[in-house]
Amino acid sequence: MKILVAPLDWGLGHATRCVPVIREFLRQGAQVEIAVVKANAAFFRGVFPELRQRLAPSYNIVYPRHGYNMGLWLLKNGAHLRSVMEFEHRFAEEMVARHHYDVLFSDNRFGFYSKKAKSIYMTHQRRIAFPPVLSAFEPLGILWHASVMKHFDEVWVPDLPEAPGYAGNLSHVGRSPRPLKFVGVLSRFSRKSLDSSASDFSDRQLAERSPDEKCFPRYKYLAVVSGVEPARSRFEKKLAETFGKIPGRHAIIQGRPAAGLKHWTEGNVDYFTHLPDDRFAAAVNSAEWVVSRGGYSTVMDMAVLGAKCVFVPTPGQYEQVVLARDLCKAGFARNISESDLTAENLLQQTASGKVAIPNAGENELLRKAVTESFRKKV
Secondary structure, rough: EEEEEEEOOOOOOOHHHHHHHHHHHHHHHOOOEEEOHHHHHHHHHOOOOOOOEEEEOOOOOOOOOOHHHHHHHHHHHHHHHHHHHHHHHHHHHHHHHHHOOOOOEEOOOOOOOOOOOOOEEOOOOOOOOOOOOHHHHHHHHHHHHHHHOOOOOEEOOOOOOOOOOOOOOHHHOOOOOOOOEEEEOOOOOOOHHHHHHHHHOOOHHHOOHHHOOOOOOOOEEEEEEOOOOOHHHHHHHHHHHHHHHOOOOOOEOOOOHHHHOOOOEEEEEEEEOOHHHHHHHHHHHHEEEEOOOOOOHHHHHHHHOOEEEEEEOOOHHHHHHHHHHHHHHHHOOEEHHHHHOHHHHHHHOOOOOOOOOOOOOOOOHHHHHHHEEEEEEE
16 A cells, blocks of 8 residues: 655644654555655654655745734635645646555645545644634635545544544534544654653663753743744744743744754753654653644644643634633633733743643554555545
């Protein structure tokens, strides 16, 4: 069975949640290749250096400077998005014809399907979230997304089948135009891998590292920066300003794997361009609080890592606003808007540490879905 996996290049979240999917396909004996763009190629080389990469068309998403312009921006760039979808569909058909893939796996790439291969579409956002002022348009968003799904053979949802799961009403929607499978919480981390990486840190890897690399200090706040520009850099700048006003030691992981593994310190903040999975997990475990965007892939990772989180949704991405709000209401996390991110507000929100996202546990749903995907397309 030959499979081509293609995540959307809308930040790194789609790439990271494809990691457990790829691992499960490989575990069950599939030959896997990855359709990458420049923004996520380095990440996949670091995780799967042995897998062949195919260069895919990029959506080239750049967010407006002000989040409230996102709706207008999408309307303005609708023609661009449609052209990318048409081009990537031609690309998908060409890949199947040239390289004879049996399965195309699309993580939210709307046009990545083929009539000659089994095509699987993965999304947690079956309901596209709209801000309250535009909520009357949500049914249209559901219909549009359903029209996208009709081109695929199956739809996979990275969440628990029992509502509300982790994504609430974003993933739990009534009918589906194609066979629907909930595949559980998807994270590149697992309890088993975390336990093994912890033991590695105590012997082999620690012996190979220089003293300042051997372990992380006890951070008060660890920030994980993600997303696309200019929102990513703006968030990092605001975090640096905020951390600089709070006593103690903090860290910022920039989420820039293409920049390589670099580390430096400015004032009371340690900076990391990127961290491999074992060190990322160790850094999170060393922190009292994790401050990050409220993207769904980050929520799933933090659920597995058992972190205490403060989510700062990306302005204009109402999906993140909904996720952060609902997790905060449930007592699983704290929620601060970017405009309200100050040292005073952060300290106030984290004065009580009684929060934790429920642990995701082991994922048998993904294992079953992958096994069933090996059946030939009818």
